[in-house]
Amino acid sequence: MGRRHRRKLPAEPVVAEITDLGHDGRGVGRIEEKAIFIHGALPGETVRARVIARNRRYDEALCTEVIEPSPDRVEPDCPWFEQCGGCALQHLAHDAQLTFKHKRLVDNLTRIGEVEPDEWLSPLSAEPWFYRRRSRLSARLVRGKGRVLVGFREKQGRFVADVGYCRVLHPDFSHRLSSLSALLGSLSVADAVPQIETASGDDGSAIVIRHLRELSSEDLMLLKRWSDEQGIAVYLQPKGPDTVHRLWPEQHALQYRLPAFDLTLDFHPQHFIQVNAPLNALLIERALALLAPGPEESVLDLFCGLGNFTLPLARRAGAVTGVEGAEELIQAARSNARANGVDNVEFDVADLAADVSSRPWYRRGFDAALIDPPRSGALEILPVVAGCGARRLVYVSCNPATLARDAGELVRRHGFRLKSAGIADMFPHTAHVESIALFERP
Missing domain, CATH: 3.40.50.150 (Vaccinia Virus protein VP39)
Known part of the structure; x- marks a missing residue:
């Protein structure tokens, strides 16, 4: 990808006809023979968009208004779809996504x-919902909001999206973002936890907390209490991936079954498994x-x-x-x-x-x-x-x-x-x- 130029962005929105979807799900159009990639636009649509970045070969934009909608356009189920970068195609009917x-x-x-x-x-x-049994969520203490945000990054990738729940995460985590936010916010290292990984098996779940500073004894007590209350195991990662270790409970295992083959497979929270x-x-x-x-x-x-x-x-x-x-x-x-x-x-x-x-x-x-x-x-x-x-x-x-x-x-x-x-x-x-x-x- 070429170098981005953020200066001299158009003050007014641009109007584009969308002819295709790019590999990342953005609508593809042309403005005066120059390609433009637009978040939230679909093929066959005419949209109004705000340019957010300029490049020698193409521009990038956010859709602000759909002038002529595609017949495949649907209302996203997530109220934060426009901001959150966890999904790219909720505005496209599921059958059309497959196409x-x-x-x-x-x-x-x-x-x-x-x-x-x-x-x-x-x-x-x-x-198509509540399917992600493995995820890597960003975490960030935002002092202006007075809490730790936990979730996927925004579509432009700079900040953590402020969402209330997530309909693609496994049910053990889809409505626990606020609980995770409160948990991290209660720690003495709230400003030093950049990410949480989640992992879910057929009968239980775990989180892996990446922390950049040492946890206090009170932090450890809070994490154990949360684990007991929520029924989710807590693992810690103080440095690289090889430092991941289970904090609580003392015994814990994740597994998934393949009934068609009479198999049960155990896995660690950081092992690769199909999502x-x-x-x-x-x-x-x-x-x-x-x-x-x-x-x-x-x-x-x-x-x-x-x-x-x-x-x-x-x-x-x-x-x-x-x-x-x-x-x-x-x-x-x-x-x-x-x-x-x-x-x-x-x-x-x-x-x-x-x-x-x-x-x-x-x-x-x-x-x-x-x-x-x-x-x-x-x-x-x-x-x-x-x-x-x-x-x-x-x-x-x-x-x-x-x-x-x-x-x-x-x-x-x-x-x-x-x-x-x-x-x-x-x-x-x-x-x-x-x-x-x-x-x-x-």
């Missing part, structure tokens, strides 16, 4: 990857349906985490190998396998950006593979996938641009064919696009 996300996947595959699947899969979607529990279950079922592992087949699961896909795969396949770069996640995966009586799986800690061809598991070869990489994609390990012998590959992606790039490589360089692809609405009301694709080769 937008599918279009983004199509556009990325055809434009970046220059590939198209033999079949487009129907979108996976579930209840949307019902959608995660649907995504696992689709991944296994696409990969269709047989009882005599061996499957490789790269970026396996704590076993979210690995253990369900082990219920269907002959043998599964899960590989992940984070040792604490592999330890959790091994523990989950033991707890669920899964004995046809092995796990290994490995840097997946490095050469893993000397690993014993790699030399054995595989019939199929599944990868669930980070946003940066899987470009470095595509030769690993191609060289392991797998004839079927399921690719779960949280970034359609890197999926598209990698799809082009798999097809043109490694001999795969893109059989099917589709979206999964992991983050309703946001512009985030989760997707899944199946590749096969002769």
Whole structure:
């Protein structure tokens, strides 16, 4: 992104016709041949907007009036939608959100990857509210308001949005923002808590409080009392992520169940898990349906985490190998396998950006593979996938641009064919696009 220029902003609002949605959910239009990205505007609309930033190639603006509305426009359920940056698309009907996300996947595959699947899969979607079982909330003591604000940042990203509740957070936290605000405000370090992380399992929740100064004994007592009253575990993070530790209660565990596979997975509040529990279950079922592992087949699961896909795969396949770069996640995966009586799986800690061809598991070869990489994609390990012998590959992606790039490589360089692809609405009301694709080769 180029340098922003905040000087010489137009004093009067501008009028723009919106032709598209950008990757972040902002409406896209043009003013005198210059692109403009407008928060709160939808394709097909004519809007009046206030320019908030100028750039050599484009301007940024906030919609102040909808002159001609889109038929897909709806009234946001959240009264703070205009200010809060936690959601980008509440003003767009949910079905239309799915259409937008599918279009983004199509556009990325055809434009970046220059590939198209033999079949487009129907979108996976579930209840679009109260779904976020993991979140990172900002906290800030605002002396002018006399309290600590807790929530997502405002749309322009500088301040914490002042909201009363949040309809996308897990029910354990959606109406507890004021309680968290009061809790932090009561601490001696109220001005030194920049964030809170929330984590919810099927039967309980926890918070992780990042604090920049040492807590007093009275602070610790207040946190323990709040934990008992609210039934939510409290973890503390005085420095880096490796300093996270449980304060209260003395015993606590988070877990989620996958009934279709008779599995229960334990996780730590800071472990990566898929944010949307019902959608995660649907995504696992689709991944296994696409990969269709047989009882005599061996499957490789790269970026396996704590076993979210690995253990369900082990219920269907002959043998599964899960590989992940984070040792604490592999330890959790091994523990989950033991707890669920899964004995046809092995796990290994490995840097997946490095050469893993000397690993014993790699030399054995595989019939199929599944990868669930980070946003940066899987470009470095595509030769690993191609060289392991797998004839079927399921690719779960949280970034359609890197999926598209990698799809082009798999097809043109490694001999795969893109059989099917589709979206999964992991983050309703946001512009985030989760997707899944199946590749096969002769």
